[in-house]
Amino acid sequence: MDASAILERIAFRDEPAKSAEPIRARINVGTAGLCSECSLRHLCLTVGLDALATKAFEQIVSARVRIGKGETLFRPGEPFRALYAIRSGSCKSVLVTEEGREQVAGYHMRGEIVGIDGLSTRFHESEAVALEDSEFCTLPFDRLEEFARRDARLQHGLHRLLAAEVARERNVMLMLGTMRAEQRLASFLLDLSRRYRDRGYSSTEFILRMTREEIGSFLGLKLETVSRLFSRFQEEGLIEVHGRAVKLRNPAALKEIIGQRG
Amino acid sequence: MDASAILERIAFRDEPAKSAEPIRARINVGTAGLCSECSLRHLCLTVGLDALATKAFEQIVSARVRIGKGETLFRPGEPFRALYAIRSGSCKSVLVTEEGREQVAGYHMRGEIVGIDGLSTRFHESEAVALEDSEFCTLPFDRLEEFARRDARLQHGLHRLLAAEVARERNVMLMLGTMRAEQRLASFLLDLSRRYRDRGYSSTEFILRMTREEIGSFLGLKLETVSRLFSRFQEEGLIEVHGRAVKLRNPAALKEIIGQRG
DNA sequence: CGACTAGTTGAGGCCAGTCAATGTTGGTGG
DNA sequence: CCACCAACATTGACTGGCCTCAACTAGTCG
Numbered sequence: 001m002d003a004s005a006i007l008e009r010i011a012f013r014d015e016p017a018k019s020a021e022p023i024r025a026r027i028n029v030g031t032a033g034l035c036s037e038c039s040l041r042h043l044c045l046t047v048g049l050d051a052l053a054t055k056a057f058e059q060i061v062s063a064r065v066r067i068g069k070g071e072t073l074f075r076p077g078e079p080f081r082a083l084y085a086i087r088s089g090s091c092k093s094v095l096v097t098e099e100g101r102e103q104v105a106g107y108h109m110r111g112e113i114v115g116i117d118g119l120s121t122r123f124h125e126s127e128a129v130a131l132e133d134s135e136f137c138t139l140p141f142d143r144l145e146e147f148a149r150r151d152a153r154l155q156h157g158l159h160r161l162l163a164a165e166v167a168r169e170r171n172v173m174l175m176l177g178t179m180r181a182e183q184r185l186a187s188f189l190l191d192l193s194r195r196y197r198d199r200g201y202s203s204t205e206f207i208l209r210m211t212r213e214e215i216g217s218f219l220g221l222k223l224e225t226v227s228r229l230f231s232r233f234q235e236e237g238l239i240e241v242h243g244r245a246v247k248l249r250n251p252a253a254l255k256e257i258i259g260q261r262g
Numbered sequence: 263m264d265a266s267a268i269l270e271r272i273a274f275r276d277e278p279a280k281s282a283e284p285i286r287a288r289i290n291v292g293t294a295g296l297c298s299e300c301s302l303r304h305l306c307l308t309v310g311l312d313a314l315a316t317k318a319f320e321q322i323v324s325a326r327v328r329i330g331k332g333e334t335l336f337r338p339g340e341p342f343r344a345l346y347a348i349r350s351g352s353c354k355s356v357l358v359t360e361e362g363r364e365q366v367a368g369y370h371m372r373g374e375i376v377g378i379d380g381l382s383t384r385f386h387e388s389e390a391v392a393l394e395d396s397e398f399c400t401l402p403f404d405r406l407e408e409f410a411r412r413d414a415r416l417q418h419g420l421h422r423l424l425a426a427e428v429a430r431e432r433n434v435m436l437m438l439g440t441m442r443a444e445q446r447l448a449s450f451l452l453d454l455s456r457r458y459r460d461r462g463y464s465s466t467e468f469i470l471r472m473t474r475e476e477i478g479s480f481l482g483l484k485l486e487t488v489s490r491l492f493s494r495f496q497e498e499g500l501i502e503v504h505g506r507a508v509k510l511r512n513p514a515a516l517k518e519i520i521g522q523r524g
Numbered sequence: 525c526g527a528c529t530a531g532t533t534g535a536g537g538c539c540a541g542t543c544a545a546t547g548t549t550g551g552t553g554g
Numbered sequence: 555c556c557a558c559c560a561a562c563a564t565t566g567a568c569t570g571g572c573c574t575c576a577a578c579t580a581g582t583c584g
Contacts, residue, residue, distance in 0.1 A: 095436055099521040103439045119425035149411050162424040163381035169431040174357055176438035177365045177482035220439035259361040
């Protein structure tokens, strides 16, 4: 089987969908291979690679996937074949246990990489759902590994990527384990703020892509609690909220809230 | 600087200790290099390596560290140089934030590998504290990376190790985000049970190495709550507790508790 | 023995969950 | 354009689970 056939298999996700509704993922093979011109290359795995290596890296990133809002990029139980770099849009990752316990494990925006959850068992364990129409670059993992064996810089990048995921989850653990509701929400807002800033957007004004329920699930709270806290923060002049539009009026005060007693 | 000098630097931790009390870590260089005979080789990074590669791997594992109960293997802020395989004993890892927020992030026993927390920033972000006198094999990370570039099996093993840590933390997230106190404790006990079983110990009778406070910190609960739950589980005939000695009398019922409603 | 740490148990309070009613928004079709 | 509907969001009243504070007990080590 040649490379393009493998890529088609990956791109078209040839295993049967586990769920009733069809996956309407579409693919643009033609537009692939532009890492060296990608505005996100300083956020992606190409960090640390020189121009030549980036060109070589483009050979790996040979497929793009577009999915619509609410559609899934991968589902629990599906074989793990690739990581996905978010080229545009955003997604959430959702954990589901046998007993039906469900939790939003993360919220990911452009320039970030999702799919690591499948690396441990070689099957995806979580679900990635687009929160808006989104586009992803497919990074076939076996080819990444091969590249990493030849290039220590990419190896480093890959390790750092995995380690960053560990670090991110550790922070979530800390939040869930030690913070009270208002601290969790403040922490969530400041985290978003920082990440939007890193991407060149406003750090004080942004649109939430998640519902109150999804935010609550991520923060270990109920949607009513989240809603109440938004209202309270607004009353206290910390933020302005109109539905999903949020403006941070006093980030310093939010930071202070997080620092308060155990 | 030759290899043994590097190892000495690692072993004797030449950077100044951040805390008042001295680190009394001792080292046995002489006993290193026995991976091929180690009873834990099927749990360690050597999984998947053949005899020859395991022999080669021994060259990497060139130092052992012994530390006493309550002493630290590494501290936040220290440069990351190596991963540590627990050869005997156990340890906890503790997260500390700037604001003094503190949480036990994990409990690790023999055959497990700690220190991954330093990989992201190249500085350790958590503290590893021995819960009993313990012995660790030092795996210098640069040499691991070098080996992984030459041997795809070790590369796989390393990736799986990192991915397993991601998966472990995801489970902790789920626990902290969706479970009530009794479910968290049940989940904790069954997790220990499984891991002791995997190591050839009894899965129903074991000694806790952590205090109630440490367990509580890990589970996002207060020590009083943990204590009360132990008592209640005992009243209900689920377990027997005498201080830190625990006997699971009805693991199935513990499993059921976890499965209960949201 | 006394000091100390770890653990247990009780009483009461508060934070967040639960249940429920109402308001708002966005998409669809007449 | 508006009516309608479903999904999302807000707000209130009440409940309950876990925390807080506190007293007491059981080991442990000098």
